Amino acid sequence: MSNATLASKTFDSSDQVFFARLSGDFNPIHMDPLAARRTQAGAAVVHGMHAVLWSLDRLAESGAVKGGIAGLKVQFAQFIPVGSEVGLAIRRRDDKSIRAELALGGLTTTILKLSLGKAKPGDGSVLAQESPETGLAERPVELVDTGAAAGVSGRMDIVGAARSAEDRFPHAAAAFGSERIAALALLSRLVGMICPGLHSIFAAFAIDLIETPQRRDGLWFSVTGTDERFRMIRIAVNGAGIDGSVQAFLRWPPVAQASMRDIAKLVAPAEFAGSTALIVGGSRGLGALTAKVVSAGGGKVVASYATGRQEAEQLAEEICSHASQDACRIIPYDARRGAADQLTNLACDPSHLYYFATTQIARQKEELFVSTLFDEFIQVYVKGFHDCCRVLGERTARPLTAFYPSSVFVEDCPTGMAEYSMAKIAGENLCNSMNRSAGRVRVIVARLPRLRTDQTATVPSVESGDPLEVMLPIIREVQSSRSVP
């Protein structure tokens, strides 16, 4: 047994493009950083199967798999963000199997178990040969529930992928056979583009190697079961020398907040007239919701975005088309940078500040406390807030009411959330100090419960509150305090 790292690799954007072309898996979670940030991954991530094939290539190159391979079982435990380095290590090896792991720092991302021995004789397929050909697609299928997956079946052609697979993974191709390596690559396309498609998480697969396959040129698949409780889908796969099953989850799609039309039913048209709100982090989630509520009540809104310009533009379009042409403007603003330069061209003096600047909250961690993560949270939730208030307070004689969204997590500190909870407590203390001072900025703090946003969408689902129901009374409190000097 050895725990030494056998090889390491950093998957970059060119690797992403290569594997997308090889496998046909162009799912945005791998290829579009902006779209990926609205998924559970929070950023573009490596195709799990790419990492597996690279691992098999390294294992084969090392001579570890001499003597034949009978099967492969893989669990995808954690996402691998693009640009991060993973290390491959053999954890256990005996006459019958090899257990290897890919790890990011000390965090296991992928568990591989290779069964040693001979491939099974015969084709062994039970899948219907008349299944329709499933061609390459530019956009993934978008299933909304697991029921829609029932009965999905088809065939993917592996001929195009086999040559590229052999070139890129020559050692694995020699050990497994190039058709089998291509077939494994296509499992990525199966999950990411076909079923469940757009909102998928590839969880695991297990395959046996089949000797002298009669059907070398294609991979057949058929959904064999779904579990609505956990949004889980099982798919049988067969062909090109492999026979086995794939397990995937159907992620929740990005959370859409209430529309202007719905909000207008709950807010009086002139309820917030005369106010101007700067909403930092206003392009999505609670920030976007607040922008809609304020403008539905007749207030003017400046919504900022850090990376999601397109989302901010869509928000402004929705607000302006419902309220007035000047009801909402958007500005770029990054809470990790100084506020003074970024607010120089702000064409108004806000009466209110809503500070929803955030970074990805739930993180994959290998340690109880990660100081760099704490620093990142402090920058966004404490330093960034103070700097923004300071600059706004200095540029106008008008009193400013600021809203600071804290979290119930400061009370119960869920497992793995120490850094976030600590930063929010620090933010609350800052707000208390600001309120005790004689400054122009008055801060209203609320500990928000877990609400339905992109940040809280998980598989399995966790009960989350309705954002509008929670935020509306808070916004009314903040807006009503604008006359306080």
Added chain:
Amino acid sequence: MTGQEVLDLLTRVLRDLLENDSIVLTTATRRQEVPNWDSLMYINFIVAVEIELGIKFKVADVESFANVGEIVATIRTMLK
């Protein structure tokens, strides 16, 4: 099944899932204490136990289990 028998079964299922024979579950074990037993692996574990025992958990139960002991207790109730 006795509580210990259920516990042994859960240990076997989890060891198989995580490919880790060093795992030893007790009634006090919390998911966060077992390396790699994350939320998706937890679902895999629950489903594997269901198949093994021919039972079906309620989602609310699955979300509320605070430790392995609560899973054992629920299984024993379901098997009565």
